[in-house]
Amino acid sequence: MNKLLQSFGYAFKGLAYAFRSQLNFKLHCVAAVLVLALGWYVQLSVAEWLWISLAIALVLAAELFNTAIEVLVDLVSPNWNEQAGRVKDVAAGAVLLIALLALVVGLFIFVPKLS
Numbered sequence: 001m002n003k004l005l006q007s008f009g010y011a012f013k014g015l016a017y018a019f020r021s022q023l024n025f026k027l028h029c030v031a032a033v034l035v036l037a038l039g040w041y042v043q044l045s046v047a048e049w050l051w052i053s054l055a056i057a058l059v060l061a062a063e064l065f066n067t068a069i070e071v072l073v074d075l076v077s078p079n080w081n082e083q084a085g086r087v088k089d090v091a092a093g094a095v096l097l098i099a100l101l102a103l104v105v106g107l108f109i110f111v112p113k114l115s
């Protein structure tokens, strides 16, 4: 049980680090709160809540993986290196792809309700 609590502690430490150090993660957290408030305002259905929750979780998880990759790259390759840059670019591309998916999900759900 103690070990489990300790693992949660490490996970929260990671979340706090990402929130403190990554502007993009902070912005996505703010966007998530605004989307949740809007969802409450327009009274989303259960299925719509599931889609929105999935989109939010995917974006935030992608940002966290991207942060972990950036930290790792900076650790193993602190100097300029083409391959290191490529690793960061690909990770950033994954975040962009998932953020676009979340945007499409949000547009499909909210545009008909707000127009």
Ligand SMILES: Nc1ncnc2c1ncn2[C@@H]1O[C@H](COP(=O)(O)OP(=O)(O)OP(=O)(O)O)[C@@H](O)[C@H]1O
Pocket: 022, 023, 024, 070, 077, 078, 079, 080, 081, 082, 084, 085, 086, 088, 089, 092
């Ligand atoms: N060690 C490196 N070698 C080569 N290119 C790098 C290296 N570090 C970063 N880059 C290039 O600079 C870009 C931005 O890197 P950086 O680590 O600043 O990421 P970021 O997305 O701006 O992260 P942060 O949110 O920490 O500012 C990378 O996508 C990559 O193209």
